[in-house]
Amino acid sequence: MILGANYALIALGITLIFAIMGVLNFAHGEMYVLGGFVTYYLYGRFGLNYFLALLASSATVAAVGLAFERLCFRRVLRITTREESTMLLAAGTALLLDSLSLVVFGEKQRGVPPVAPGVYHVFNAFVPAGRVLIFVLALGLIGAFLLFMQYTRPGRGLRAIAQDKEAAALMGVNLDRYRALGFAVGAALAGVAGGLLVTEFAVNAGAGTPISIKAFIMIMIGGAGVVSGAILGAVVLGFAEAVGYFFIPGSVTYLLILIGVIVFLVFRPQGIMGRPWG
Amino acid sequence: MKVLRAVVLVMIAGAVALTVPNGSVNAEQKVLKIGVLGVMSGPAASWGLVNRYCAETSAQLINEQGGWPIGGEKYRIEVASIDDRNDPKVSVAGAERLAYHDKIKYIIGPNVDTTAAAIVPVMEKAKAINIPYAFSKSLYTPPRSNSILGMIASYQAGPVIYKYLKTQKGVRSVSFIARNESDPLNQRTEGVAAAKALGLTVASSEDTYEPGTSDFTPVMSRVVRQNADLIVLSGVAPADETAQDAKILNEVASKAANGFISVGGASTPEIRSEYMDRFVQRYTKVAGEWNDEAGTKVYALEMILRTLSLAGPKAIADVDAFKKAIPLFQVQNPFLKEAKMLKFVGAAYFSQPRQIGVPMVVNVFEDGKFRTLFIGSVE
CATH class of the missing domain: 3.40.50.2300 (Response regulator)
Structure with missing residues (x-):
C-alpha cells in the first residue's frame, strides 16, 4: 500500500498531462528527480522546514513544467497534428533535464536526514515511521488532487478538456490557459513525489528514466489519461513489486511483471479503466 | 579614428595573450593526449566521471609544474573524454574516435565487462593500451595484452x-x-x-x-x-x-x-601523502566535491606517465615499448604516507603483469x- 500510494502520485501527474494534451511526458521521471534535489538542498543541506521544502519542490517543478508547456509544447501542438512530434519533443526535454541534472547536481547519490525517525512494530511487520509519513502525505495529496479535479472550476475545466477539447472550447474553456495549468499541476505532482521519496530512497541524476518507465507501466495498466486508472495501476504495480520481491528472487519479479503487462495489454490494450475508443 | 584602431589592436593583443597559457614556453611545448572512455551519464555516471575528474585533476597539477618529463623533454598533458553511456556500441565508436581520430595511444576506461570487451579489437588493431575497470580475467590474460586492470578485482x-x-x-x-x-x-x-x-x-x-x-x-x-x-x-x-x-x-x-x-x-586522510592531499584539494575544485572512489582512480594516469618516463619517448607512439617497460616499472607509491612500492601486478591471476598495483585499502x-x-x- 505504501509503495502503491507513492507510485500513484507519480502516475497521476503523467496521466493528467496525457489526458489534457495527448502528450506522453517522457520527462516525468526527470521532473521527479528535480523535485528530489530541491528538497535535498533546501531541507537536507540548508535546514529549511521539510514541508516548506516540499512546497518549494512542487513549485519549482511546476514552474519548469509551465515553461516547457509555454515555450515548447504549445507551439508544437499548434503547428502539427502528428503525435510523434510531441513525443520527440517530450523525449528531448527528458534528455535535456537529465543532462542538466548531471551537470548541476553532480553524479552522486543524495539523501536527507529522516523526517520521522523510528520504526513501528505493527502485528508481525516492522514499518519505518518515515514510510508511514510518506504514505499519509501521499494519500492526503491524492485526496486533495481528486477534490480539486472534482469540485473546483479549474478542475472541471481540465476534465472537460480531457473528455472533449472541442466541446470544452465551445463552452468557453480557454484551452491554452487550462493546458498550461494541467501541465504545471502534473509536473508539480512529480516534484512533490520526488520531494517525498527522497527521504526514503535518496535521489541521483540518473534516476529519472527508470521512474518514467514505471510511470508508463502504471498508466498502461490502469488506462492512460484516466485519473482513477492511474491510481489503480500504481496500486497494482506497488503490490506486484512488494509481493514479488518478498517471495521471488529480485530480477525474476520484474521479468514476471513485464510479461504480465504484455499479456494484459494484448487482451485489454486500453488498460483497466481506459476507454477502447481513446 | 587612429586612436580607436590602436585601442582595438591593444584589446585584441590582450585577448590573444590571455588565451595563450604560460606564454611562449607552452607555444612550443609538446602535447601528450590521454583518452578517458567510460560511462558518464545515467545511473552509473559516477564510475566514468570520477575517472575523468581524476585524469583532469592530475593533468592540471602536472601542467602547472611545466609538464611531464619523458626523455628529457616536458610534455603538456591533455585529456580527451568520451561518454560511452555503458553501451558497447557507443564504447567501440568512442574508442575508434580516440585511437584513430585523436591518435591517442593510452586510454583510461571503460568501466564494465561488456564495454571493456567490446573495445578489445579496436585497442589491438590501433595498437593502443587501455586501463579498464572491468574484472573479466580474459581481458588481461594472453593472448590479450593491451588492457591493464586499473583497480582491485x-x-x-x-x-x-x-x-x-x-x-x-x-x-x-x-x-x-x-x-x-x-x-x-x-x-x-x-x-x-x-x-x-x-x-x-x-x-x-x-x-x-x-x-x-x-x-x-x-x-x-x-x-x-x-x-x-x-x-x-x-x-x-x-x-x-x-x-x-x-x-x-x-x-x-x-x-x-x-x-x-x-x-x-x-582515500582515508590517515594514510594519504602530501601529494595525495594536494590531489584531493584540486579534485574538489575540478569536480565540485571530493569522491572517495577517486582514491582508487587516481592511479591510472600517473601509472601511464611514469611508465612512459621509464620506457622513453618511443613509447608515446609505440605501445610495445610501453609493454616492455611494464615488468621493470617500480616506484614508491606517491599517494601513500607509508613507504610502499607501486608496480604492475596480476601475474598470478592473468599470467602476465596487467594490473595496476593499487594498494588494497580496506575501509x-x-x-x-x-x-x-x-x-x-x-x-
Missing part, C-alpha cells in the same frame, strides 16, 4: 576481506546480493566460490535487483531474513544504490551505515567517516 579483495572478518570478527555465514548485470553477477559467482573455499556458510546468493532500483526495502528484506553475519553487495554502482563515498553514506544512512566495508585506494564506515581497517595487496 572483487575476486582478489573478497577472499582477503572474508578471511579478515572470519578470523578477526567471527563471521561464519554470508549472503550475496547482486545488480542484475553481467559484471556484478560474475563478481557474485566468484565471491560465492571464495566464501565457500574459506569454509563460510553461504546463506543465500540468488537475490538480484534491476539497475535503476530506488526502493531496496523489498529486495533487501529477503536478504536480511537469511540472518547471515555478512551481506556482500556485488557490483554496486556508486551513484545508483549505495556508495564508496562517506558523505553519501552519512546522508543516506547516517549511523545505520556503521560497519559498511569498502575497498579504496588512498570501514564509522560515525560519518571511513577508517582504514588494513592495507593489503593483490600479491
